[in-house]
Amino acid sequence: MAPSATTLKGQPLDKVLLEAMLKRRLFYTPSFEIYGGVAGLYDYGPPGCALQANIIDQWRKHFILEEDMLEVDCTVLTPHEVLKTSGHVDKFADWMCKDPKNGEIMRADHFVEAVLEARLRGDKEARGQAIVEKEADPKKKKKKAKSEAVKLDDAVVTEYEEVLAKIDNYDGPELGQLIKKYELKNPETGVLPSDPVAFNLMFQTSIGPSSNLAGYLRPETAQGQFLNFAKLLEFNQSGMPFASASIGKSYRNEISPRAGLLRVREFLMAEIEHFVDPEGGKKHPRFTEVEDIELVLLDRDTQLSGKTATKSIKIGEAVKTKLVDNETLGYFIARIHLFMIKIGVDVSKMRFRQHMANEMAHYAADCWDCELLTSSGWVECVGCADRSAYDLSVHAKKTGAPLLVRQQREVPLVIEEWQIDVEKKKFGPLFKKDARTVEGALEATTQEQREKLAKELSDNGKITLDVAGVGNGQVEITKDSIKIEFRKRTENVREFTPNVIEPSFGIGRTLYALLEHNFWTRASDGGDEARGVLSFPPIVAPTKVLIVPLSSNVQFKPNLKKLSQRLRSLGISSRVDDSSASIGKRYSRNDELGTPFGITVDFQTLQDQTLTLRDRDSTRQVRAEEDKIVDAIKSLADGSKTWADIEAELPKFEGQEIEVAER
Numbered sequence: 001m002a003p004s005a006t007t008l009k010g011q012p013l014d015k016v017l018l019e020a021m022l023k024r025r026l027f028y029t030p031s032f033e034i035y036g037g038v039a040g041l042y043d044y045g046p047p048g049c050a051l052q053a054n055i056i057d058q059w060r061k062h063f064i065l066e067e068d069m070l071e072v073d074c075t076v077l078t079p080h081e082v083l084k085t086s087g088h089v090d091k092f093a094d095w096m097c098k099d100p101k102n103g104e105i106m107r108a109d110h111f112v113e114a115v116l117e118a119r120l121r122g123d124k125e126a127r128g129q130a131i132v133e134k135e136a137d138p139k140k141k142k143k144k145a146k147s148e149a150v151k152l153d154d155a156v157v158t159e160y161e162e163v164l165a166k167i168d169n170y171d172g173p174e175l176g177q178l179i180k181k182y183e184l185k186n187p188e189t190g191v192l193p194s195d196p197v198a199f200n201l202m203f204q205t206s207i208g209p210s211s212n213l214a215g216y217l218r219p220e221t222a223q224g225q226f227l228n229f230a231k232l233l234e235f236n237q238s239g240m241p242f243a244s245a246s247i248g249k250s251y252r253n254e255i256s257p258r259a260g261l262l263r264v265r266e267f268l269m270a271e272i273e274h275f276v277d278p279e280g281g282k283k284h285p286r287f288t289e290v291e292d293i294e295l296v297l298l299d300r301d302t303q304l305s306g307k308t309a310t311k312s313i314k315i316g317e318a319v320k321t322k323l324v325d326n327e328t329l330g331y332f333i334a335r336i337h338l339f340m341i342k343i344g345v346d347v348s349k350m351r352f353r354q355h356m357a358n359e360m361a362h363y364a365a366d367c368w369d370c371e372l373l374t375s376s377g378w379v380e381c382v383g384c385a386d387r388s389a390y391d392l393s394v395h396a397k398k399t400g401a402p403l404l405v406r407q408q409r410e411v412p413l414v415i416e417e418w419q420i421d422v423e424k425k426k427f428g429p430l431f432k433k434d435a436r437t438v439e440g441a442l443e444a445t446t447q448e449q450r451e452k453l454a455k456e457l458s459d460n461g462k463i464t465l466d467v468a469g470v471g472n473g474q475v476e477i478t479k480d481s482i483k484i485e486f487r488k489r490t491e492n493v494r495e496f497t498p499n500v501i502e503p504s505f506g507i508g509r510t511l512y513a514l515l516e517h518n519f520w521t522r523a524s525d526g527g528d529e530a531r532g533v534l535s536f537p538p539i540v541a542p543t544k545v546l547i548v549p550l551s552s553n554v555q556f557k558p559n560l561k562k563l564s565q566r567l568r569s570l571g572i573s574s575r576v577d578d579s580s581a582s583i584g585k586r587y588s589r590n591d592e593l594g595t596p597f598g599i600t601v602d603f604q605t606l607q608d609q610t611l612t613l614r615d616r617d618s619t620r621q622v623r624a625e626e627d628k629i630v631d632a633i634k635s636l637a638d639g640s641k642t643w644a645d646i647e648a649e650l651p652k653f654e655g656q657e658i659e660v661a662e663r
């Protein structure tokens with residue numbers, strides 16, 4: 001069973017109350033709602049926008065500024081060829097099948113999983129065993145299929161369990177075979193669904209009026225960063241390692257978007273591509289700064305044994321024991337952990353889950369997801385993958401662009417190997433327009449092939465070489481136009497394609513988890529229903545300060561104006577609420593918006609310029625002159641002081657006037 005979600009104060013999470021509050025306060029709202037809306041598309045309202053902007057601001061400071069990353073902003077519209085080369089056109093797809101009776105479209109892996117799990121539940125029921133369900137995975141959230149109490153053979157149970165353990169490993173045809181083999185019928189209609197077909201998740205478009213340049217809305221920001229690699233390396237004066245970063249929208253035509261902001265079709269990503277030398281164990285120069293940070297890890301072996309037990313371990317230890325593949329990957333996992341804590345994620349609801357081998361892209365060396373626990377179960381909010389040299393290599397191969405690093409060797413490298421020299425003067429007239437292609441085929445031969453070719457050349461005076469697209473696919477080269485010898489060569493420059501470590505953040509998912517992690521309810525004094533509070537850390541709170549006059553008396557206006565101007569000039573966002581609601585109501589409205597501090601302007605202010613400052617979480621107050629209050633807010637808002645520091649510095653205020661005013 002999914003662990004039940006709790007609030008910041010450990011209360012059971014009332015999701016209905018939270019959702020109603022987020023809607024009322026316009027954090028986000030379905031797009032095009034008055035036209036009926038479109039699944040998976042959301043608009044952010046004022047507090048949602050401010051919260052998102054503050055998360056991004058912290059992200060920039062934590063990663064881009066702290067690590068001297070090179071930020072780029074690349075286009076969303078991407079030509080077909082780029083995404084064909086990267087593999088997205090062929091592989092960025094989910095398998096879907098259709099129920100021929102009711103037309104329902106389902107993710108094939110989710111369907112197989114749901115029906116097999118229902119059968120196993122039915123078996124347990126028939127055996128009178130307790131049903132312990134796996135933790136819900138919101139990414140695979142599916143309609144739970146109805147189960148019937150039917151006992152299965154032990155061998156069948158084992159078979160089903162094995163299928164479920166590697167469900168991520170099956171492609172569409174295999175899923176189709178499973179559907180047929182086990183007669184997996186849709187419990188809704190009692191019929192077998194159609195064979196799975198691949199559904200590419202990219203939104204296709206055409207660029208330009210003649211519509212002849214096919215393109216897509218990008219499904220990730222990464223490709224733009226790879227394509228600019230050579231320019232960024234030059235900008236970085238050839239210094240390695242270095243990282244690029246990008247913040248921007250990505251688009252995926254999800255088969256069944258659901259769970260609010262967790263699975264949408266347009267979302268903000270913040271991605272880092274850290275380019276590192278593959279030789280020397282992918283060390284990171286700043287790893288010692290993070291090695292003692294303790295993290296909660298769920299490794300692949302534990303998952304393969306069907307368990308979800310996590311272990312708390314220092315990242316230094318995890319890298320040393322090779323649980324995490326290398327220092328650079330470990331460094332970023334630790335930095336992600338620190339970032340999440342900084343913006344207000346509940347550390348007890350965070351873990352890093354390692355991808356199982358069959359879950360990773362074939363080229364990836366290791367991959368860990370930062371998952372946050374929400375009312376929809378554990379949700380991947382950041383993927384952190386070692387993508388090896390894959391992306392740069394495929395784009396370089398396709399375009400011929402040198403997406404590589406050239407470094408002068410301190411000690412020249414002497415290599416003894418088979419080398420091929422082409423007699424260009426003969427080669428040109430011999431092969432004419434195909435000369436380059438034939439030369440390319442020769443260059444592409446391996447050392448083993450060259451050794452054989454050398455023997456062939458000395459035995460027969462000629463070689464026969466396979467060259468696709470030239471003549472009948474084979475050419476003959478005689479010994480007067482080619483030389484193949486085993487000899488020494490000295491290499492002064494080292495060329496290599498960097499490996500890429502990629503932390504990839506979904507900002508919407510992180511933002512939603514943050515809302516849940518910071519939500520709690522406060523019992524109201526008046527016996528009304530409990531009131532929601534969002535206890536965001538001040539650095540990400542949408543508005544930092546609420547300014548409330550005791551009443552709408554015009555005498556307060558000059559103070560309000562002066563105070564807001566002063567805060568504005570310090571870059572601290574504030575809002576004046578001079579509505580007629582009681583001070584208590586005005587504060588609780590802003591507790592719902594997560595505003596961490598409140599200033600009350602009352603009659604005493606008019607006499608001695610003192611103000612009260614209220615802390616959202618404790619509701620305690622201090623009172624002091626305006627200068628001291630503004631200084632306190634400044635240090636609270638930038639995170640350099642806590643409320644406890646302020647209480648130790650400034651006189652407490654018991655709030656008599658406010659209570660009188662409320663009555």
Ligand SMILES: Nc1ncnc2c1ncn2[C@@H]1O[C@H](COP(=O)(O)OP(=O)(O)OP(=O)(O)O)[C@@H](O)[C@H]1O
Pocket residue numbers: 139252254261262263264265267269380381382383504505506507508509510
């Ligand atoms: N449909 C989506 N809606 C919201 N955020 C998303 C979506 N798809 C991906 N993300 C975010 O982008 C991040 C990086 O994308 P990545 O390609 O690693 O996701 P993914 O593994 O395809 O996600 P999933 O398996 O949930 O579809 C994810 O960690 C997540 O935070």
